[in-house]
Amino acid sequence: MTKIDLNNLDIRICNSNDVKDIYNIQEIVINNFKDEEKGYFLPFTEEWYLRIVNNPDKDGEIYGAFYENKMIAWIFLSVSTRMEQIKSFIPDINGKCADIDGVIVLPEYRGNGLQKILVNYLEKKAKEKGIDNVVAEVTFENDYSLKNLEDLGYEIKTWYKKDENIKRHILLKKLNTTFIDKNNILKVVDNLILMYKRGELGGEVMPEDANPHFEKSSLENYLYFTLPMALNYQRNSYTLWESALKTYNDEETKFVFNPKVCLEKTFEEVQYALTKYKVALQKQKQTEIWLSLCNTFVELFDGDIRKLFNNLDNDVDKIRNYIQKENKKKFPYLSGTKICNYWMYVIYQYTDRKYTNIENLTVAPDTHVCKATHKLGLINDEEFNSSNVQQIVIDRWQELFRNTKYKPIDIHTPLWLWSRNGFKEVK
Numbered sequence: 424m425t426k427i428d429l430n431n432l433d434i435r436i437c438n439s440n441d442v443k444d445i446y447n448i449q450e451i452v453i454n455n456f457k458d459e460e461k462g463y464f465l466p467f468t469e470e471w472y473l474r475i476v477n478n479p480d481k482d483g484e485i486y487g488a489f490y491e492n493k494m495i496a497w498i499f500l501s502v503s504t505r506m507e508q509i510k511s512f513i514p515d516i517n518g519k520c521a522d523i524d525g526v527i528v529l530p531e532y533r534g535n536g537l538q539k540i541l542v543n544y545l546e547k548k549a550k551e552k553g554i555d556n557v558v559a560e561v562t563f564e565n566d567y568s569l570k571n572l573e574d575l576g577y578e579i580k581t582w583y584k585k586d587e588n589i590k591r592h593i594l595l596k597k598l599n600t601t602f603i604d605k606n607n608i609l610k611v612v613d614n615l616i617l618m619y620k621r622g623e624l625g626g627e628v629m630p631e632d633a634n635p636h637f638e639k640s641s642l643e644n645y646l647y648f649t650l651p652m653a654l655n656y657q658r659n660s661y662t663l664w665e666s667a668l669k670t671y672n673d674e675e676t677k678f679v680f681n682p683k684v685c686l687e688k689t690f691e692e693v694q695y696a697l698t699k700y701k702v703a704l705q706k707q708k709q710t711e712i713w714l715s716l717c718n719t720f721v722e723l724f725d726g727d728i729r730k731l732f733n734n735l736d737n738d739v740d741k742i743r744n745y746i747q748k749e750n751k752k753k754f755p756y757l758s759g760t761k762i763c764n765y766w767m768y769v770i771y772q773y774t775d776r777k778y779t780n781i782e783n784l785t786v787a788p789d790t791h792v793c794k795a796t797h798k799l800g801l802i803n804d805e806e807f808n809s810s811n812v813q814q815i816v817i818d819r820w821q822e823l824f825r826n827t828k829y830k831p832i833d834i835h836t837p838l839w840l841w842s843r844n845g846f847k848e849v850k
């Protein structure tokens with residue numbers, strides 16, 4: 424086998440001058456087949472290849488891989504009318520289809536990963552042509568090819584009989600859905616967490632670190648980390664928590680952290696206290712939210728928010744369900760997808776609360792966490808820009824960490840800092 428320097432590999436679309444090489448590679452590969460391998464690749468004539476390269480719109484394109492000016496492998500992206508027949512084999516397939524109608528590597532160059540490189544290249548070209556699905560056929564027993572395609576996210580959908588002796592799997596990859604190379608992302612995650620622990624992601628000071636340092640288990644500590652959370656929506660968290668601290672340190676305004684006292688004051692008094700250091704940025708609306716939460720805490724838990732956790736067995740799912748579904752209206756803003764998760768996370772970090780199923784606590788998908796998730800390739804461009812991105816981010820991390828040593832909350836702060844500090848290179 425010849426090991427090649429992939430930096431010097433050149434891939435390009437073939438034209439009529441390349442037809443001889445395309446055909447020669449086919450001949451070498453076929454002559455090299457053992458009897459039982461004959462069905463892996465069925466030969467075409469030289470004229471047929473010429474027709475393809477001259478008719479890219481009708482037939483498709485052949486891409487050649489060249490090393491030191493010699494063609495050593497090629498792949499054929501077929502868009503022929505035969506696609507309609509192939510499409511009919513596969514249920515639930517929408518959009519434009521193309522077929523990998525052959526990929527071969529000269530025997531002495533095998534083991535350089537050229538099939539994967541060519542398939543990746545073909546997919547890039549297919550996307551540019553607005554193709555949504557790529558189909559591949561692999562003859563039974565052709566394990567090398569099958570493994571490569573499955574690694575790249577192709578799924579076996581069905582099979583058919585090419586002729587008496589040849590059975591083929593039909594595989595499909597939908598190009599617009601993300602195929603996530605889980606192992607690769609997990610390796611990056613390992614490094615990201617290491618960098619975080621070593622303080623290399625730009626320091627470990629989180630916005631919530633600005634706080635009065637109450638006794639962790641105290642009610643005042645729980646309330647301090649609950650009420651401002653509801654106003655932590657699309658704003659700079661550092662300034663929010665600095666404002667909260669100033670509000671607490673001022674004798675005139677500190678009462679806002681006590682729900683019972685808040686409810687005894689007039690709306691204007693609460694409004695004044697919340698706006699004095701800009702805890703509330705929207706005077707009317709955010710004062711209403713604050714008071715509404717105070718009301719809920721007094722009404723349901725006699726002002727003691729710790730009871731919420733106790734009553735719900737410290738179970739993350741029960742708490743989420745209680746706040747986000749059963750009593751959504753009573754928890755304005757705190758019930759939002761991002762804030763609810765983030766609040767539970769902050770409670771976990773800054774109070775003495777232990778959840779029974781901490782692994783179900785998801786990442787809190789704020790802008791930074793979403794950006795970092797996108798950067799890692801765990802969500803694609805379309806998902807990143809969709810209105811549902813927060814839920815997608817939550818689901819992806821949960822999926823990625825299933826059966827691993829990690830819990831979604833382990834990655835939250837590293838992701839946040841990584842994005843906030845401009846995506847330092849991960850070694």
Ligand SMILES: CC(C)(COP(=O)(O)OP(=O)(O)OC[C@H]1O[C@@H](n2cnc3c(N)ncnc32)[C@H](O)[C@@H]1OP(=O)(O)O)[C@@H](O)C(=O)NCCC(=O)NCCS
Pocket residue numbers: 424452463464525526527528529532533534535536537538539560561562565567568571
């Ligand atoms: C399938 C094919 C394109 C894969 O080539 P490739 O991309 O160079 O293969 P890889 O780099 O993935 O090889 C991985 C390992 O499998 C080995 N391998 C790959 N194809 C092999 C083959 N046909 N016979 C024996 N070993 C093979 C490689 O030597 C390598 O071994 P190593 O890890 O010990 O170095 C190539 O085998 C081929 O041209 N086969 C004939 C045509 C064919 O079947 N095409 C696919 C139609 S769907």
